[in-house]
Amino acid sequence: MDISFELIFVSLIDGLLLGFVYGIAAMGMTLIWGVMDVINLSHGPIIALGMFGVYLAFNSFGWNPYLIIVIVALAGLLLGMLIYGIAVHRVINAPHLSTLLATFSINLIIIGIGTAAFSTAPRNVDFTLGNFSIGPITLLWTRVIAALLAILATGSLYFFLYKTRPGRYVRAVANNRKAAELVGVPSTKILALSFGLGTMLAAFAGGLISTFFPFTILSGGAYELKSFVIGVLGGLGNPVGALVGGLILGMLEGVIPAFMPTTWVPVIEFVLFVIILLVRPSGIFGAKE
Amino acid sequence: MKKWQNYFGLGVALLAILGITLWPTITGNAYNREVAFNILRVIALASSLNILLGYTGYVSFGHIVFYGFGGYVGFFFITAVGWSLWPAMLAGGISAGLLAYLLGKAVLRLRGAYFALATIGVNEAMRAFINNFEPFGGPVGMTMNFSVYQDYGGPLEALSMAFYVMAGITALVIITSYLVRSSKFGLGLLAIREDEDAAEVMGVIAPNAKTWAYVLSAIFPGIIGVLFFFKQGNVEPQPAFLLHTSIEWLVMVMLGGQGTVLGPMLGAFGYQQMRGYLLTNDFFKNIQLSVSGGLLLVVVLFVPAGVIGWIRQRFPRLRRILQ
Numbered sequence: 001m002d003i004s005f006e007l008i009f010v011s012l013i014d015g016l017l018l019g020f021v022y023g024i025a026a027m028g029m030t031l032i033w034g035v036m037d038v039i040n041l042s043h044g045p046i047i048a049l050g051m052f053g054v055y056l057a058f059n060s061f062g063w064n065p066y067l068i069i070v071i072v073a074l075a076g077l078l079l080g081m082l083i084y085g086i087a088v089h090r091v092i093n094a095p096h097l098s099t100l101l102a103t104f105s106i107n108l109i110i111i112g113i114g115t116a117a118f119s120t121a122p123r124n125v126d127f128t129l130g131n132f133s134i135g136p137i138t139l140l141w142t143r144v145i146a147a148l149l150a151i152l153a154t155g156s157l158y159f160f161l162y163k164t165r166p167g168r169y170v171r172a173v174a175n176n177r178k179a180a181e182l183v184g185v186p187s188t189k190i191l192a193l194s195f196g197l198g199t200m201l202a203a204f205a206g207g208l209i210s211t212f213f214p215f216t217i218l219s220g221g222a223y224e225l226k227s228f229v230i231g232v233l234g235g236l237g238n239p240v241g242a243l244v245g246g247l248i249l250g251m252l253e254g255v256i257p258a259f260m261p262t263t264w265v266p267v268i269e270f271v272l273f274v275i276i277l278l279v280r281p282s283g284i285f286g287a288k289e
Numbered sequence: 290m291k292k293w294q295n296y297f298g299l300g301v302a303l304l305a306i307l308g309i310t311l312w313p314t315i316t317g318n319a320y321n322r323e324v325a326f327n328i329l330r331v332i333a334l335a336s337s338l339n340i341l342l343g344y345t346g347y348v349s350f351g352h353i354v355f356y357g358f359g360g361y362v363g364f365f366f367i368t369a370v371g372w373s374l375w376p377a378m379l380a381g382g383i384s385a386g387l388l389a390y391l392l393g394k395a396v397l398r399l400r401g402a403y404f405a406l407a408t409i410g411v412n413e414a415m416r417a418f419i420n421n422f423e424p425f426g427g428p429v430g431m432t433m434n435f436s437v438y439q440d441y442g443g444p445l446e447a448l449s450m451a452f453y454v455m456a457g458i459t460a461l462v463i464i465t466s467y468l469v470r471s472s473k474f475g476l477g478l479l480a481i482r483e484d485e486d487a488a489e490v491m492g493v494i495a496p497n498a499k500t501w502a503y504v505l506s507a508i509f510p511g512i513i514g515v516l517f518f519f520k521q522g523n524v525e526p527q528p529a530f531l532l533h534t535s536i537e538w539l540v541m542v543m544l545g546g547q548g549t550v551l552g553p554m555l556g557a558f559g560y561q562q563m564r565g566y567l568l569t570n571d572f573f574k575n576i577q578l579s580v581s582g583g584l585l586l587v588v589v590l591f592v593p594a595g596v597i598g599w600i601r602q603r604f605p606r607l608r609r610i611l612q
Contacts, residue, residue: 033402037402039402039405039406086586087586087590090590091589091590091593094593095346095401096348096401096402096405097342097348097539097543097547098589098593100348100350100402100405101539101540101543101585101589102586102589102590104536104582104585105582105583105585105586105589106582106586107582108578108579108581108582108585109578109579109582109583109586111578111579111582112576112577112578112579112580112581112582113576113579115575115576115578116575116576116579225409225413228406228409228410229410232406261421263417263420263421263428264417264421266413266414266416266417266420267414267417267418267421269417270410270411270413270414270417271414273410273414274396274407274410274411274414277396277399277403277406277407277410278395278396278398278399278407281399281403
């Protein structure tokens with residue numbers, strides 16, 4: 001195969017831009033894990049709901065997709081808090097199997113209703129901002145903006161976690177729930193808020209993806225699996241690690257197809273995933289315990 | 290203590306298997322036989338998973354990897370090498386067991402959610418690999434020539450034979466599950482489930498016990514995979530390694546009651562019946578998944594021990610019967 005460095009460079013940039021969005025999705029998953037030790041198996045369907053939210057509002061009202069994404073993200077926050085109240089709170093201290101199955105049942109419910117309402121036919125948001133070129137590289141504006149928004153979202157999350165009172169509460173609960181309760185942190189509210197933030201990021205990522213990829217109601221599953229891989233790459237519970245993990249995954253997806261068939265990408269991703277879990281479960285950046 | 294009472298629970302379970310096997314034989318209805326085949330299949334799969342999940346407490350989300358992998362290996366031997374079904378089933382079981390042994394040495398070091406995630410990763414990696422593996426047909430999988438069925442007296446006879454073989458395997462799984470539960474090995478597993486560190490202090494060699502539990506729970510899905518794909522006549526990577534199916538087995542174990550012999554049987558039977566009903570009902574067929582999800586949520590939140598577990602808690606006298 002003739003490998004031109006220009007081609008690799010272009011796919012690398014493309015992959016990196018996509019990686020920011022993957023990172024946001026994974027950040028939602030890893031935040032929930034970090035705060036309450038729950039692996040949210042309804043993450044994928046919520047990403048898909050984010051996609052469909054943008055699709056429906058764009059087609060019915062013709063609003064700007066980026067405005068819709070903000071609304072979809074807020075809806076994601078509320079939905080997450082609702083899911084926490086219904087499905088997670090009762091089993092938050094039970095063994096992992098309970099929370100895994102509780103969130104999986106939410107997954108089934110959303111997918112069931114979604115399939116009945118939208119079928120599994122592929123959709124796309126018919127929206128384009130054109131592209132631009134710098135030297136040999138041509139990039140889609142939608143992807144560049146998605147990456148910029150992803151960086152903005154990460155910044156806002158950090159501002160929230162480190163500079164605001166509820167954010168400090170979230171970190172306190174993540175650190176030691178019992179101790180946080182003892183000093184008067186309303187832990188139930190904070191857990192619900194954290195879960196909501198996680199699903200908000202999922203819905204946000206879904207909305208961003210919908211501006212450049214076609215999707216179905218089942219598409220979220222693939223991004224959920226990517227979120228697991230990224231979360232483990234960056235260290236579960238570490239939001240910045242998730243962003244870096246997302247970039248690594250995006251880069252791999254950009255570069256690997258230059259050397260071997262695209263179908264080998266998931267093999268490499270998941271083998272890497274299992275190996276990292278085995279040799280360094282805290283992630284390659286070693287999140288603090 | 291009377292000795293026969295100890296076997297009462299096993300007797301109940303085996304009678305139930307016999308009943309499900311005889312039902313289509315007596316009614317002589319081919320459709321009923323298909324239904325019964327699937328019920329027996331999921332009972333066997335859920336009970337296999339229960340050896341790891343229920344007794345040892347390790348949540349294997351991607352357990353279907355053994356079903357798919359064993360099935361693929363056996364199918365390959367039937368179609369490409371020309372073996373008959375029996376050695377192929379053996380090969381499927383052994384290869385699944387071997388895979389579990391090798392994996393177990395590595396992934397069973399992980400605990401809780403990390404283990405669950407690793408099993409998902411293993412399944413996805415295997416599916417993606419088989420998808421690219423040309424000897425196994427890559428993305429299109431493998432198809433069996435119908436002439437293969439002639440060795441068993443024709444397609445109809447082969448189907449009928451597959452059903453009785455399935456019933457035999459299911460009975461074998463139940464007996465294994467029962468023997469494990471009532472053995473010293475099984476007690477070790479239960480101790481690991483309750484507190485792994487304490488179990489090690491008490492002299493349970495946890496890494497070995499866990500690995501063998503993993504191997505035992507993998508062998509049967511491997512064998513069943515071969516039989517199922519033989520009956521289907523084809524095998525494809527997508528359905529053979531479907532994570533969703535794997536999680537359904539977990540749901541069955543949870544519904545009936547993890548850690549008991551009867552629980553996974555009842556859960557598998559109930560779940561399969563409910564799914565069949567929902568899929569054929571005009572009102573529910575479109576939101577079938579949502580109804581299953583809602584039911585699962587209710588069980589997880591309010592009856593975490595499952596049906597059999599709940600009865601055992603409420604009526605201690607029945608514990609000997611409802612093993």
